[in-house]
Amino acid sequence: MSHARRTAGAAIDDASAQGRRALVIYLPVGYPDVDTSIEAARTAVAAGADIIELGLPYSDPGMDGPLVAAAAQQALDGGVRIADVMRAVEEVAATGAAVLVMTYYNPVLRYGVERFAREIAEAGGAGLITPDLIPDEAGEWIAAADAHGLDKVFLVAPSSTSERLELTAHASRGFVYAASTMGVTGVRAAIGAHAEALVSRTRAAGAERVCVGIGVSDAQQAAEVAGYADGVIVGSAAVRALGSAAGAEGLDALRTLVEDLADGVRQGTVAS
Amino acid sequence: MTETSGPGGTAPLRAATGPYFGDYGGRFVPEALIAALDDLSVAWDKARVDPTFALELSTLARDYTGRPSPITEVPRFARSAGGVRIVLKREDLNHTGSHKINNVLGQALLTKRIGKTRVIAETGAGQHGVATATAAALFGLECTVYMGEEDTRRQALNVARMRLLGAEVVPVTSGSRTLKDAINEAFRDWVTNVETTNYVFGTVAGPHPFPALVRDLQKVIGEEARAQMLERFDALPDAVVACVGGGSNAMGIFHAFLDDADVALIGCEAAGDGMDTERHAATISKGVPGVLHGAKSYLLQDEDGQTIESHSISAGLDYPGVGPEHAWLADLGRASYRGISDAEAMEAFALLSRTEGIIPAIESAHALAGALTLGRELVDGGADPAQTTILVSLSGRGDKDVETAIDWFGLTGNGGPGLRGADEEADG
Numbered sequence: 096m097s098h099a100r101r102t103a104g105a106a107i108d109d110a111s112a113q114g115r116r117a118l119v120i121y122l123p124v125g126y127p128d129v130d131t132s133i134e135a136a137r138t139a140v141a142a143g144a145d146i147i148e149l150g151l152p153y154s155d156p157g158m159d160g161p162l163v164a165a166a167a168q169q170a171l172d173g174g175v176r177i178a179d180v181m182r183a184v185e186e187v188a189a190t191g192a193a194v195l196v197m198t199y200y201n202p203v204l205r206y207g208v209e210r211f212a213r214e215i216a217e218a219g220g221a222g223l224i225t226p227d228l229i230p231d232e233a234g235e236w237i238a239a240a241d242a243h244g245l246d247k248v249f250l251v252a253p254s255s256t257s258e259r260l261e262l263t264a265h266a267s268r269g270f271v272y273a274a275s276t277m278g279v280t281g282v283r284a285a286i287g288a289h290a291e292a293l294v295s296r297t298r299a300a301g302a303e304r305v306c307v308g309i310g311v312s313d314a315q316q317a318a319e320v321a322g323y324a325d326g327v328i329v330g331s332a333a334v335r336a337l338g339s340a341a342g343a344e345g346l347d348a349l350r351t352l353v354e355d356l357a358d359g360v361r362q363g364t365v366a367s
Numbered sequence: 368m369t370e371t372s373g374p375g376g377t378a379p380l381r382a383a384t385g386p387y388f389g390d391y392g393g394r395f396v397p398e399a400l401i402a403a404l405d406d407l408s409v410a411w412d413k414a415r416v417d418p419t420f421a422l423e424l425s426t427l428a429r430d431y432t433g434r435p436s437p438i439t440e441v442p443r444f445a446r447s448a449g450g451v452r453i454v455l456k457r458e459d460l461n462h463t464g465s466h467k468i469n470n471v472l473g474q475a476l477l478t479k480r481i482g483k484t485r486v487i488a489e490t491g492a493g494q495h496g497v498a499t500a501t502a503a504a505l506f507g508l509e510c511t512v513y514m515g516e517e518d519t520r521r522q523a524l525n526v527a528r529m530r531l532l533g534a535e536v537v538p539v540t541s542g543s544r545t546l547k548d549a550i551n552e553a554f555r556d557w558v559t560n561v562e563t564t565n566y567v568f569g570t571v572a573g574p575h576p577f578p579a580l581v582r583d584l585q586k587v588i589g590e591e592a593r594a595q596m597l598e599r600f601d602a603l604p605d606a607v608v609a610c611v612g613g614g615s616n617a618m619g620i621f622h623a624f625l626d627d628a629d630v631a632l633i634g635c636e637a638a639g640d641g642m643d644t645e646r647h648a649a650t651i652s653k654g655v656p657g658v659l660h661g662a663k664s665y666l667l668q669d670e671d672g673q674t675i676e677s678h679s680i681s682a683g684l685d686y687p688g689v690g691p692e693h694a695w696l697a698d699l700g701r702a703s704y705r706g707i708s709d710a711e712a713m714e715a716f717a718l719l720s721r722t723e724g725i726i727p728a729i730e731s732a733h734a735l736a737g738a739l740t741l742g743r744e745l746v747d748g749g750a751d752p753a754q755t756t757i758l759v760s761l762s763g764r765g766d767k768d769v770e771t772a773i774d775w776f777g778l779t780g781n782g783g784p785g786l787r788g789a790d791e792e793a794d795g
Binding site: 153154155156157158160161164165168171176177200202203204205206226227228231232249250251252253254255256259263274277278279 | 401541558672674
């Protein structure tokens with residue numbers, strides 16, 4: 096089962112070679128049901144997403160705003176399990192996209208950190224994004240990720256000190272996730288002015304690649320962020336599009352959004 | 368593991384200050400909160416050794432809270448505990464009716480020190496929310512309290528109290544709409560408004576520095592009680608019993624006794640419908656280690672790491688997590704934890720009311736029930752009741768619980784006889 100795993104770094108570098116920025120789309124597994132969420136991720140890849148973040152629904156998503164939290168709750172009510180997430184990773188990775196799992200730490204800890212890492216790797220996943228795990232607490236995950244060659248995507252925030260940016264940049268592999276604003280996930284009218292400064296501070300702290308998420312919801316914002324970041328992460332807007340209608344119509348709405356966003360990230364200037 | 372002493376270590380248990388208590392504690396939170404937690408840690412490290420801060424806090428404790436709270440011997444109640452001596456530490460007599468005020472006054476002072484103008488808090492039954500709203504009113508801070516939508520309905524009186532005190536109460540409709548979701552919502556607010564806002568956490572759980580900070584502000588309970596026991600009885604108690612939800616009153620009363628090896632420390636968790644059912648809140652007794660709300664500790668969770676909802680008649684104990692210092696003390700064997708069912712707690716609730724004229728909070732009634740059982744166990748094991756003393760943390764008063772009592776005991780109607788225990792005769 097160990098087909099060549101696509102890493103987040105490779106996906107970002109390939110986009111860069113094409114003179115554009117990478118588009119990262121977040122979708123929670125099990126929303127609205129497991130099969131549709133897998134279909135949605137495939138649709139997003141076909142529409143131009145370079146990296147898929149598959150969300151592992153969690154009962155206490157403290158970093159998520161109402162849209163994503165409600166989707167996760169619906170997925171849990173539908174009975175989604177970690178095994179479903181592993182299946183989704185395998186099926187979405189088969190498209191050739193880089194697949195990261197976005198998960199709060201407790202499900203990983205309970206499942207077994209080494210076991211979780213091994214199964215992600217076996218399924219062809221690139222690694223994990225860990226919104227409530229800072230590198231200071233991540234010794235076990237870092238060891239497991241290193242053993243399996245997985246991406247470790249940690250977050251930085253506008254409030255991060257230079258020392259913490261350095262720590263996080265060095266602990267990350269794939270990219271560093273820059274939270275555009277102080278707050279939870281959600282659709283926002285404007286991207287925080289902090290975002291560009293945070294990206295440049297994170298680069299200065301040693302990060303090879305920095306992607307920006309939280310609040311990005313349309314092509315114009317994607318283009319704006321693509322002007323300074325290596326990748327643009329869109330979550331809540333994708334969840335909203337998928338949930339806007341049942342079945343094929345929801346998938347169509349998602350496809351339209353991702354195509355627009357893909358146009359947006361092409362407008363970002365690639366400096367290098 | 369270097370910050371704390373372990374079994375056989377030379378450092379006193381009382382010296383543990385986090386961020387880790389053995390394997391437990393830490394900071395499992397988004398990076399966005401780290402700067403605020405660091406600021407709070409630094410501010411607390413300064414304040415806790417600052418005589419000016421200590422004087423401000425002790426003055427408030429005396430003039431506003433009414434400290435020291437007394438200890439009260441309850442011999443008529445203790446008849447049902449094999450005749451041992453039972454002594455209550457009366458946190459129910461504090462202003463606002465529970466131990467929660469000890470913590471919020473300290474954290475409100477700290478909020479002023481770090482230059483923030485707004486406080487937020489989570490609350491289950493409303494005790495911590497009312498205490499925080501009270502402190503906010505006293506210090507002129509803006510205050511928002513998050514409360515599960517279900518709890519706002521069940522505790523309408525406390526919602527009204529908070530609003531009278533000037534606080535905004537936000538009903539939380541996400542997740543299971545309970546205390547744990549109120550905490551999630553408070554963290555979401557905090558991460559968004561951290562520049563102006565301090566999170567006044569209500570218990571000894573959450574990310575560092577909260578477990579140590581809240582413990583430090585509550586340890587006055589045990590320090591007073593230890594001195595009062597020595598003064599009145601010339602001896603330490605054989606056991607100290609407290610209820611444990613998140614565990615703040617228990618850590619508060621345990622702390623001064625941690626290094627008194629002959630004093631047994633017993634935490635009473637809510638067993639809800641019973642320890643053999645799935646409807647309980649017995650986190651240490653029935654949970655496994657995990658991460659919730661920013662700290663590693665025992666946790667009620669399924670095999671995928673999803674939090675399992677807890678159940679208890681007492682909203683204040685109805686929490687699927689527990690403070691990391693308790694998890695550590697449990698693993699060390701320094702404290703032991705047992706489950707008390709709703710029925711046992713309500714029996715003790717009624718017994719204390721009837722025999723001593725003290726209506727306890729249902730939370731505290733779990734500790735009272737634990738003391739009744741423990742007393743009988745000790746006497747059955749050969750202890751001389753006249754030489755055996757149990758200190759109980761009476762963490763709060765029961766005014767807020769009268770509606771629950773009406774339902775439980777069927778007290779509705781147009782009057783009727785006083786409650787009597789099944790095996791009890793009216794004594795003349």
